[in-house]
Amino acid sequence: xxxxxxxxxxxxxxxxxxxxxxxxxxGIEAEKLERDIHIMEVCGGHTHSIVxxxxxxxxxxxxxxxxxxxxxxxxxxxxxxxxxYRLAMxxxxxLVTLGDMIKVPGSKGSLQDARAKGADVRYLYSPLDTLKIxxxxxxxxxxxxxxxxxxxxxxxxxxxxxxxxxxxxxxLFHINHISVPEPMKVLLDAKRSKIDAFIGxxxxxxxxxxxxxxxxxxxxxxxxxxxxxEPVDILEGxxxxxxxxxxxxxxxxIEYTRSVTPEGNLVAQKLMDRFFEKRTHxxxxxxxxxxxxxxxxxxxxxxxxxxxxYSDLLPNREIDDHKQCICGEILMGAAKPVECRLFxxxxxxxxxxxxxMVSSEGACAAYYRYGNMx
Amino acid sequence: MKTIGLAHGNxxxxxxxxxxxxxxxxxxxxxxxxxxxxxxxxEGKLAFTTDSFTVTPLFFxxxxxxxxxxCGTCNDLAMMGAKxxxxxxxxxxxxGFELSExxxxxxxxxxxxxxxxxxxxxxxxxxxxxxxxxRIFINTTGIGEIRYRGIxxxxxxxxxxxxxxxxxxxxxxxxxxxxxxxxxSTALESDCRSLWPVVEKLIEAKIEIKAMRDATRGGxxxxxxxxxxxxxxxxxxxxxxxxxxxxxKGVCELLGFEPxxxxxxxxxxxxxxxxxxxKTLEVLRSMEASSMAEIIGExxxxxxQKVLLKTPYGTSRFLELPSGELLPRIC
Numbered sequence: 001x002x003x004x005x006x007x008x009x010x011x012x013x014x015x016x017x018x019x020x021x022x023x024x025x026x027g028i029e030a031e032k033l034e035r036d037i038h039i040m041e042v043c044g045g046h047t048h049s050i051v052x053x054x055x056x057x058x059x060x061x062x063x064x065x066x067x068x069x070x071x072x073x074x075x076x077x078x079x080x081x082x083x084x085y086r087l088a089m090x091x092x093x094x095l096v097t098l099g100d101m102i103k104v105p106g107s108k109g110s111l112q113d114a115r116a117k118g119a120d121v122r123y124l125y126s127p128l129d130t131l132k133i134x135x136x137x138x139x140x141x142x143x144x145x146x147x148x149x150x151x152x153x154x155x156x157x158x159x160x161x162x163x164x165x166x167x168x169x170x171x172l173f174h175i176n177h178i179s180v181p182e183p184m185k186v187l188l189d190a191k192r193s194k195i196d197a198f199i200g201x202x203x204x205x206x207x208x209x210x211x212x213x214x215x216x217x218x219x220x221x222x223x224x225x226x227x228x229x230e231p232v233d234i235l236e237g238x239x240x241x242x243x244x245x246x247x248x249x250x251x252x253x254i255e256y257t258r259s260v261t262p263e264g265n266l267v268a269q270k271l272m273d274r275f276f277e278k279r280t281h282x283x284x285x286x287x288x289x290x291x292x293x294x295x296x297x298x299x300x301x302x303x304x305x306x307x308x309x310y311s312d313l314l315p316n317r318e319i320d321d322h323k324q325c326i327c328g329e330i331l332m333g334a335a336k337p338v339e340c341r342l343f344x345x346x347x348x349x350x351x352x353x354x355x356x357m358v359s360s361e362g363a364c365a366a367y368y369r370y371g372n373m374x
Numbered sequence: 375m376k377t378i379g380l381a382h383g384n385x386x387x388x389x390x391x392x393x394x395x396x397x398x399x400x401x402x403x404x405x406x407x408x409x410x411x412x413x414x415x416x417e418g419k420l421a422f423t424t425d426s427f428t429v430t431p432l433f434f435x436x437x438x439x440x441x442x443x444x445c446g447t448c449n450d451l452a453m454m455g456a457k458x459x460x461x462x463x464x465x466x467x468x469x470g471f472e473l474s475e476x477x478x479x480x481x482x483x484x485x486x487x488x489x490x491x492x493x494x495x496x497x498x499x500x501x502x503x504x505x506x507x508x509r510i511f512i513n514t515t516g517i518g519e520i521r522y523r524g525i526x527x528x529x530x531x532x533x534x535x536x537x538x539x540x541x542x543x544x545x546x547x548x549x550x551x552x553x554x555x556x557x558x559s560t561a562l563e564s565d566c567r568s569l570w571p572v573v574e575k576l577i578e579a580k581i582e583i584k585a586m587r588d589a590t591r592g593g594x595x596x597x598x599x600x601x602x603x604x605x606x607x608x609x610x611x612x613x614x615x616x617x618x619x620x621x622x623k624g625v626c627e628l629l630g631f632e633p634x635x636x637x638x639x640x641x642x643x644x645x646x647x648x649x650x651x652x653k654t655l656e657v658l659r660s661m662e663a664s665s666m667a668e669i670i671g672e673x674x675x676x677x678x679q680k681v682l683l684k685t686p687y688g689t690s691r692f693l694e695l696p697s698g699e700l701l702p703r704i705c
Contacts, residue, residue, distance in 0.1 A: 016685070016686040016687040018613075019687040020687050020688075023687070041500070051691070052506070052691065053689060054685060054689025054690060055684065055689065057688075057689045057690070058688065058689060085474050112379055112380065113378075113379065116377045116378065116379045116380075117377065125554070125556070125629075350381070350387055350388060356527070360630075368694075369694055370691040370692060370694075
């Protein structure tokens with residue numbers, strides 16, 4: 001990939017003049033608001049951008065960000081991180097996963113710790129790199145520990161397709177794919193929830209389409225704008241939301257029109273559907289049990305499922321976070337990271353106690369890293 | 375059972391803690407506690423430093439482990455205003471290492487020594503069984519003659535200006551791509567090079583150098599944070615002034631890295647009083663190794679011991695020490 005093309009993807013979307021102009025327009029709309037508005041950016045990528053670029057510092061007093069649960073490693077409960085650790089510690093196993101997963105500590109330690117103890121743990125840029133590792137290590141079992149929302153699920157599905165088509169016998173899967181809309185509903189239903197509107201993650205909608213959020217304006221009376229990740233995208237999306245409030249509209253809108261359509265990528269959806277089905281329940285760290293919120297391999301692909309094959313080895317007892325951790329409150333918008341007594345003291349990115357501190361996309365980690373300048 | 379993880383060698387938070395809580399605690403003495411790039415000994419006449427080198431791949435775009443092992447130690451001396459003079463060289467080689475590769479490394483060391491006007495005066499060779507080390511480890515230790523006294527990370531003061539000598543993050547970004555076998559059609563290469571010729575020019579120009587440090591592991595973020603802490607100052611950096619090449623920006627964009635925390639091997643930071651800044655820039659820009667030099671920030675009383683990164687649209691954030699291992703993000 002040439003760097004020129006890459007630059008074109010973001011350069012205009014960080015332009016200081018455009019940012020200032022949008023902030024001004026947001027200010028004008030905000031003045032017309034009848035009450036304070038709490039906007040949840042669901043995705044960790046948005047949280048990261050907001051805090052990195054300091055967009056929250058530019059907001060009028062009556063606009064508040066609530067940092068959502070959209071960071072796939074943050075919401076993975078400790079017992080599942082322990083699965084990765086246990087699998088990695090098997091002598092004949094090479095555990096492969098995406099980079100974000102390596103540092104996250106379970107109850108025994110992180111994959112990084114497992115590696116220091118001799119485990120073979122590797123991170124990938126593309127799940128398809130697993131094929132190469134499997135070919136180079138025919139005497140080992142390669143377990144792909146799959147994490148992520150709808151954005152990364154098609155890549156796992158593509159890898160499964162290759163494994164089946166090429167008859168590869170030494171690749172297994174541990175599936176932790178989760179879905180965005182279900183936790184949004186749970187958060188809206190929570191008594192203490194302050195959420196008035198959502199900024200929807202655009203990369204998820206590139207795959208699943210914007211329509212997965214249709215029920216929020218329709219059934220929950222909560223508007224959604226599907227947004228890109230650059231500062232200009234986020235500000236533009238905010239402006240669209242504020243206009244909805246001032247014009248008494250409640251709709252699903254797309255800001256990220258350069259890649260998102262209402263229906264999404266139908267080919268990818270079909271591929272995912274072939275291999276995966278919904279789990280009846282999945283426990284989210286910081287939130288709790290959410291029905292129909294995660295995927296597992298369908299019964300007919302059980303022979304590829306490390307979770308089933310190694311079930312004797314994998315603990316399922318629920319492990320909760322530190323008692324004083326307020327990640328649940330933070331995810332509902334009832335508290336800010338700095339209000340937690342553990343924040344920055346007992347709980348830091350190098351030794352996180354709660355889900356929001358775990359990855360750079362978690363609200364606490366983003367605040368810690370980039371400072372709470374407001 | 376606590377064990378050493380890769381993060382303990384990252385030049386950032388964990389690395390710093392290990393050094394302070396173990397090595398400094400037990401080796402405690404006045405010279406060591408100065409925590410400078412090189413120790414200043416013999417009443418300020420000599421600078422003394424050591425560094426060990428391990429890099430994958432051994433031969434990379436812009437250099438190799440041999441060149442790196444001379445630049446690394448000589449640059450640490452140069453950063454204390456010292457002319458590199460005498461070096462020792464110890465190599466630990468894995469059984470089976472190709473002799474022709476070893477010679478390539480040695481020749482590259484020789485050529486880099488010449489640029490510094492330094493010589494290897496003592497050495498040691500160990501060969502260990504296959505698997506005991508990753509191909510080859512090199513340690514160099516160096517003594518330099520201090521030509522400019524008083525450089526210290528502990529005496530930067532309010533209103534001083536911070537200058538960076540070149541575009542940042544090139545070594546870290548290019549090594550990462552090569553190590554991971556990622557094919558990029560770019561001109562990106564390591565900035566690995568000797569800095570003494572540049573420093574010599576600065577001294578000749580009679581610039582009053584307050585602090586100077588090459589931004590190796592942990593990158594510019596690590597140096598600025600160490601300075602802020604050691605001198606008890608706030609450093610405010612204008613983000614848009616920091617020179618970053620298009621290639622490094624692209625790599626960071628793609629993998630979710632921060633250019634400020636990527637390693638450099640021939641790019642340094644210098645703190646000077648405002649009166650010396652124009653001359654410093656002029657001298658730096660006259661040399662190829664520092665032609666892209668820029669004033670990137672100034673020292674204020676804002677947030678003591680913190681580094682503040684300011685955007686052109688009026689927001690700011692703290693630039694923290696890098697922590698953990700360099701890992702790409704998924705989305």
